[in-house]
Amino acid sequence: MKLKTRDDLNNLKAQHQVLLQNRRSAQPISVSEAQGKPRQVMVCGGTGCHASNSPQIVEALKAELQRRGLAEQINVLQTGCFGFCEKGPILEVHPDNVLYLEVSPKDVPELVEEHFIQGKPLERLLYQDPNTEERIASDLPFYHSQMRIALRNCSLISPEDILEYIAVDGYQALAKVLFAMTPESVIDVIKQSGLRGRGGGGFPTGVKWELTHNNEANNRYIICNADEGDPGAFMDRSILEGDPHSVLEAMLIAGHTIGASHGFIYIRAEYPLAIHRLEIAIKQAKQYGLLGKNILSSDFCFDIEIKYGAGAFVCGEETALIHSIEGTRGEPSVKPPFPAQQGLWGKPTCVNNVETLANIPPIILKGGDWFAGIGTEKSKGTKVFALAGKVNNVGLVEVPMGTTLRQIIFDIGGGIKHHKTFKAAQTGGPSGGCIPTKFLDTPIDYESLIAIGSMMGSGGLIVMDESDCMVNIAKFYLEFTVDESCGRCTACRVGTKRLHEILTKITEGKGTLDDLDQLEKLGKTIKDSSLCGLGQSAPNPILSTIEYFRDEYLAHIVDKTCPAGVCKSLLRYDITDKCKGCTLCAKNCPAGCITGSPKEPHIIDQERCLKCGACLEKCRFDAIIRH
Amino acid sequence: MCDNPSPYNPYQQLDRYIDGLPYKKENLIAILHHAQQLFGYLPDKVQRHIAAKLDIPSAKVYGVVSFYSFFTMKPRGKHVVNVCMGTACFVRGAEKLQQEIEKQLGIKTGQTTEDGHFSLDSLRCIGACGLAPVMMVDGKVYGRLIHPEDIKQILDEYREPALKEGTST
Ligand SMILES: Cc1cc2nc3c(=O)[nH]c(=O)nc-3n(C[C@H](O)[C@H](O)[C@H](O)COP(=O)(O)O)c2cc1C
Ligand code: SF4
Ligand code: SF4
Numbered sequence A: 001m002k003l004k005t006r007d008d009l010n011n012l013k014a015q016h017q018v019l020l021q022n023r024r025s026a027q028p029i030s031v032s033e034a035q036g037k038p039r040q041v042m043v044c045g046g047t048g049c050h051a052s053n054s055p056q057i058v059e060a061l062k063a064e065l066q067r068r069g070l071a072e073q074i075n076v077l078q079t080g081c082f083g084f085c086e087k088g089p090i091l092e093v094h095p096d097n098v099l100y101l102e103v104s105p106k107d108v109p110e111l112v113e114e115h116f117i118q119g120k121p122l123e124r125l126l127y128q129d130p131n132t133e134e135r136i137a138s139d140l141p142f143y144h145s146q147m148r149i150a151l152r153n154c155s156l157i158s159p160e161d162i163l164e165y166i167a168v169d170g171y172q173a174l175a176k177v178l179f180a181m182t183p184e185s186v187i188d189v190i191k192q193s194g195l196r197g198r199g200g201g202g203f204p205t206g207v208k209w210e211l212t213h214n215n216e217a218n219n220r221y222i223i224c225n226a227d228e229g230d231p232g233a234f235m236d237r238s239i240l241e242g243d244p245h246s247v248l249e250a251m252l253i254a255g256h257t258i259g260a261s262h263g264f265i266y267i268r269a270e271y272p273l274a275i276h277r278l279e280i281a282i283k284q285a286k287q288y289g290l291l292g293k294n295i296l297s298s299d300f301c302f303d304i305e306i307k308y309g310a311g312a313f314v315c316g317e318e319t320a321l322i323h324s325i326e327g328t329r330g331e332p333s334v335k336p337p338f339p340a341q342q343g344l345w346g347k348p349t350c351v352n353n354v355e356t357l358a359n360i361p362p363i364i365l366k367g368g369d370w371f372a373g374i375g376t377e378k379s380k381g382t383k384v385f386a387l388a389g390k391v392n393n394v395g396l397v398e399v400p401m402g403t404t405l406r407q408i409i410f411d412i413g414g415g416i417k418h419h420k421t422f423k424a425a426q427t428g429g430p431s432g433g434c435i436p437t438k439f440l441d442t443p444i445d446y447e448s449l450i451a452i453g454s455m456m457g458s459g460g461l462i463v464m465d466e467s468d469c470m471v472n473i474a475k476f477y478l479e480f481t482v483d484e485s486c487g488r489c490t491a492c493r494v495g496t497k498r499l500h501e502i503l504t505k506i507t508e509g510k511g512t513l514d515d516l517d518q519l520e521k522l523g524k525t526i527k528d529s530s531l532c533g534l535g536q537s538a539p540n541p542i543l544s545t546i547e548y549f550r551d552e553y554l555a556h557i558v559d560k561t562c563p564a565g566v567c568k569s570l571l572r573y574d575i576t577d578k579c580k581g582c583t584l585c586a587k588n589c590p591a592g593c594i595t596g597s598p599k600e601p602h603i604i605d606q607e608r609c610l611k612c613g614a615c616l617e618k619c620r621f622d623a624i625i626r627h
Numbered sequence B: 001m002c003d004n005p006s007p008y009n010p011y012q013q014l015d016r017y018i019d020g021l022p023y024k025k026e027n028l029i030a031i032l033h034h035a036q037q038l039f040g041y042l043p044d045k046v047q048r049h050i051a052a053k054l055d056i057p058s059a060k061v062y063g064v065v066s067f068y069s070f071f072t073m074k075p076r077g078k079h080v081v082n083v084c085m086g087t088a089c090f091v092r093g094a095e096k097l098q099q100e101i102e103k104q105l106g107i108k109t110g111q112t113t114e115d116g117h118f119s120l121d122s123l124r125c126i127g128a129c130g131l132a133p134v135m136m137v138d139g140k141v142y143g144r145l146i147h148p149e150d151i152k153q154i155l156d157e158y159r160e161p162a163l164k165e166g167t168s169t
C-alpha cells in the first residue's frame, strides 16, 4: 500500500498505535489482570540470542499456544537486541511486561502453562538479584542507569514490520522535515543538538551536513557507515538488527537536507542477519512509498542501496570506504579533499555512522534543546557501549555522556566475573587505550577519554581483570593492526610490524630496557607520519599500557616473569613436596618430561617442558605450582 | 567441477547475475562475493572470466581479490570453521579454543583437512560477544565453547554420516 500524503501516514499510525500502547507502560498490569487480554510475546532475535536457539523458542511457543488454543489471542514476535546478552535468550510478555531470561525451547510448555493458563509468572526464569536473591519480573537493575535514545525501539518492536515502526512515530520526523522545515532549519536543529559522530571521530554532525549541503554540485551522496570494524563491538549491528527503519528514516532526512537523491549503506559481510533485516526494511519502505519517487507526494526522490564489505578493517575509514563502494581496493586517500567536498565519484558526500543516524529522528521530533540537555558540556546525548570481556553482564548499554566507567562496569555490568579484581577497561578498540582503576570515576565523554590516553571510538568497551597480561593485550592489538594495515605508508606498514616484533620479544622474556624506549619512540614516529587514522592510532594500545602498567613491562623485561601468568615462555611449573606420586601428571604430559617412581615425589625436566599446564590441571593434590 | 555444461554451470549463473546488474565495474566487489558463493573460492580462471566480462584488466581484479581478506584464492573445505579472534573472545579464551579445534581437526588455522572436509580460519567479531568464545561453522554461530567435548560434538555434526558409520561414499 503506497502512502500518498502525510495524512495517510498519520492514519496508518493511528490504526496501529493500539498494538504498541501497552508495551512497557510505566504502570504495567499484573499477570493475572492480563489474562484473557490480547498479548504479545517478544522474543529476542539478535545475533547472540539467535545463536542460542531463539528461533526454536519462537517455533515452540507458536506450536504450544496453538495446541492450547491461545494462538488467536497471543501473538509471538521476534525483536532486536534487549541488551542483556549475558542472560539470553530473552523474551518479554506484554502488556504485563514480564521479562524471562535464559529461556530454552524446552521451557516453553511450562512457561505457557504457568504464565498464560495459570496466570502467574514462572518464577525460575525471572531475573534473580545476586545480592538479595529476590526474583524481579520487570524494570531490572540492569536498565536503571540507562537511557535509550539510539536503542529506543530495539526489543520494543518487530524490526521486520514497518507498521510497528510507524506506530512508534516512525517516519514522522521525515514528514516533519519534508513539510514543515527547510534544509537550513534542519541543519540548525542538528547543530543545536550538539550531536557528534558516533563512528569514532566525534565530528559535529550538523556541521558535516552543512558543509556537504553548501558545496556546489549537481549531485551529492549520503553513506551510512555500517562497517563496524572494532573487534568486540556490536552496537551498530544491534541497531540495524533491531530497528533498521530508524537508520533508513535518518538517511532520508540527511538526503533531503544535503540535497542527495541516492544513499548507500556499507555493511560488513560478516553480519548476515543485519543485512537480511535491512533488505526487508528497504523493500517495505519502497512498498509504502517511503523510498522512491516523490515521497508522500513531495518533490523529494530518494533510493538506498546496500554495499557489502569484504573483511578489511581499514574500509571503515571514510575515504577507504568510498573507494570500496567504487569497486576498487579500499585504500585511504589524503584529506583534504574531505568527502564533504569530493567524495563518492567525486561528488560531495556525507558519511555518517549507524548510531549517529539512529539519533536523528528523535532529535527532529523533540528538538535540539532536548538532546543538548543530556550529557556533558561538549558531548551531548547518550552513547551506546558494547560491554564485554570479564564482566558479569555482557551486553549492550546506552548511557548519557558523562556516566563514569564505574557506573557502567559495576552498576550496570554487575562487576567483574568470578569475583576477580578489575584491572583495566579498553575503549576505542585497536585505536584506543587501556584505562586503569584510578580513572574509574572519570565522567566519560570524547574529551575526557582522550585526556586519559584512550578514545571514545565507536563504543567497544572490554573489561579486563587481574588474569589479563597487559603486554599480551597490547601485542594482540598490534597483531590486528599489522594484519589490517593497507600498506600504503611505510611508517604504518613497517613500523607496526617492528612494534609487534618488540612486543613478542618482551613476552618471550628476551626484551631489554632499550626495547621499552624503542616502543615509545617508534610509536610516536608512526603516529606522526601515517596517512590515516589506522596508522595514527595504532601505537595507542602500547603507549597507554606503558604509561599505566609500566611495572608489568618491567616484570617481563627485568624479572623475566609474567605477573598475570599468561606469557608461556615466562612461566615455570614445579612439583612441590605435596606430591603423592600418583603418576597422573606424568601420564598426561605431552612432552613426557615428568619422571618419578610410583608413590615417590615426581620431578619436571624444565628443559623439555612445553608449559602447557596439563599437569597442573590433572593433579588432584595441588602439588604442582605455576610461577 | 567447473566446466560442466549443465543448467547449473556456475559460469553461466555468474554471467546471468552480472547481466542483471544496473552497472558493472562499480559492482566488482558484489560480483566477487557472488562468484565466491558459486565456486567456493576465486581461482585465476574465475578472476580472468570476470575481467573479460567486465572489460577490465585481470590485474585489477586480482588487486581487489588480494586486498580483501574475505576473498580466497585457495579451494576451501566443504565446511568452514571460523574461530572468532575479536577482543571479547580473546580475553575469554579464544586462543585455547583455536588450539583445541586445531588439535581435533589435525590442521592449523588457514589450512584444510586432507579429505577436503573442513577448513579452519579465524575472523574478527561476529557480534555474539556475549557468548564468547565463539565460533562459526558455515554461517551458524556457536558460543560459550569452553569444554573440548562440546566442541567435538559440534564438529561431529558436520562430519559425513557415512564417515561416522565407517562406510565411504
Ligand atoms: C581505521 C579506521 C576505521 C574506522 N572504522 C569505522 C567504522 O567501522 N564505523 C564507523 O562508523 N566509522 C569508522 N571510522 C570513522 C570514519 O572514518 C568516519 O569518521 C565516520 O564513519 C563518520 O561518521 P560519524 O561522523 O557519524 O561518526 C573509522 C576510521 C578509521 C581511521
Ligand atoms: S596509515 Fe596504514 S592503513 Fe592508513 S593509509 Fe597508511 S598504511 Fe594504510
Ligand atoms: S606444563 Fe605440560 S609439558 Fe610441562 S611438565 Fe606440565 S604437562 Fe609436561
Ligand code: SF4
Pocket: A575, A578, A579, A580, A581, A582, A583, A584, A585, A586, A601, A602, A618, A619, A620, A621, A622, A623, A624
Ligand atoms: S599428579 Fe600431582 S600428586 Fe600425582 S604425581 Fe603428579 S604432582 Fe604428584
Ligand code: FES
Pocket: A231, A232, A233, B084, B085, B086, B087, B088, B089, B090, B124, B125, B126, B127, B128, B129, B130, B132, B134
Ligand atoms: S569478539 Fe568474538 S563475537 Fe565479538
